[in-house]
Amino acid sequence: MSAFAQTEMRYDGSFWSVLASAWVIGLWLAGPVYTLGPPRLPTDSATPIMAANEFEAVSFIEDGTNAATAPPEPPARNDEQAAQLFGMETEPVAEGELPEKWHHVEAAMARDFAVVAQCHANGTCPVVAQRLIDMSAAGAGRSGRARVGLINRAADLAISPVSDEMQWGVADHWSDPFETLLSNRGDCEDYAILKYAALLEAGIPRDDVKIVILKNLFPNEHHAAVATRVDGQWLILDNRTLTLVRDTDVTRAIPEFVLGHEGVERFNWASQNRRVGS
Numbered sequence: 001m002s003a004f005a006q007t008e009m010r011y012d013g014s015f016w017s018v019l020a021s022a023w024v025i026g027l028w029l030a031g032p033v034y035t036l037g038p039p040r041l042p043t044d045s046a047t048p049i050m051a052a053n054e055f056e057a058v059s060f061i062e063d064g065t066n067a068a069t070a071p072p073e074p075p076a077r078n079d080e081q082a083a084q085l086f087g088m089e090t091e092p093v094a095e096g097e098l099p100e101k102w103h104h105v106e107a108a109m110a111r112d113f114a115v116v117a118q119c120h121a122n123g124t125c126p127v128v129a130q131r132l133i134d135m136s137a138a139g140a141g142r143s144g145r146a147r148v149g150l151i152n153r154a155a156d157l158a159i160s161p162v163s164d165e166m167q168w169g170v171a172d173h174w175s176d177p178f179e180t181l182l183s184n185r186g187d188c189e190d191y192a193i194l195k196y197a198a199l200l201e202a203g204i205p206r207d208d209v210k211i212v213i214l215k216n217l218f219p220n221e222h223h224a225a226v227a228t229r230v231d232g233q234w235l236i237l238d239n240r241t242l243t244l245v246r247d248t249d250v251t252r253a254i255p256e257f258v259l260g261h262e263g264v265e266r267f268n269w270a271s272q273n274r275r276v277g278s
Helices: 002-006 012-030 079-083 097-120 127-139 142-156 164-168 177-181 189-203 269-277
Strands: 089-092 209-216 221-230 233-237 244-246 253-260 264-267
Touching: 097 127, 097 177, 097 189, 097 253, 097 264, 127 142, 127 177, 127 189, 142 189, 142 233, 142 244, 164 177, 177 189, 189 209, 189 221, 221 253, 264 269
Parallel strands: none
Antiparallel strands: 089 264, 209 221, 209 253, 221 233, 233 244, 253 264
């Protein structure tokens, strides 16, 4: 792009030739490369990498969706496609660093939820447990995307972004919801784990809440976010934006793994390619 910026272009035929060349090169650079390697642990970036062709503005959280100004709905997918996150099948990953970390977090979340259950039973309720309950109740009285959007915003505003190196002095550390709420800080996977727990506490079925590990293309790094299914559509909740983005509209990021109550699974790109070909 710097070569184009340094080229003196006049308002004649050469301008359009250069513009067309820049457009083609831009498309080539932005195209996803589906060569997946062993994952490193998720990291953060200050520059948002998720974009959407169609997305819900943050204003819907406060005012509700305006039918006159809402973006048109995409063509309906069949039931099988709608049920699958990113329209792809997955295969289980039983061993490795990622399953070990997820199993550890699940055990810690189980302890957190046990404390929350005591709160609901009018037992002793620590402040941190009440914070998670209040976060989950942020969407009370709302439904669908508005409800999810309010919970997403509450989680994003509850903690401040910080790297694990800065906070813990290690390359990677996954915190359970209580640990994150006690420190009021975390990185991408800590946001994702907190949102995952808050949505479950809000009563969202566990089949409809996942954590996804994405490979960003710009910059080249891994990132964690939450996916939740609302009205048959999967929405991606990223800590770097309050916008809820459909899984089908995610660009400049490659889905690699999904974490949920069934464990860790790897996305099968061959299944996605077959579906596109059909």
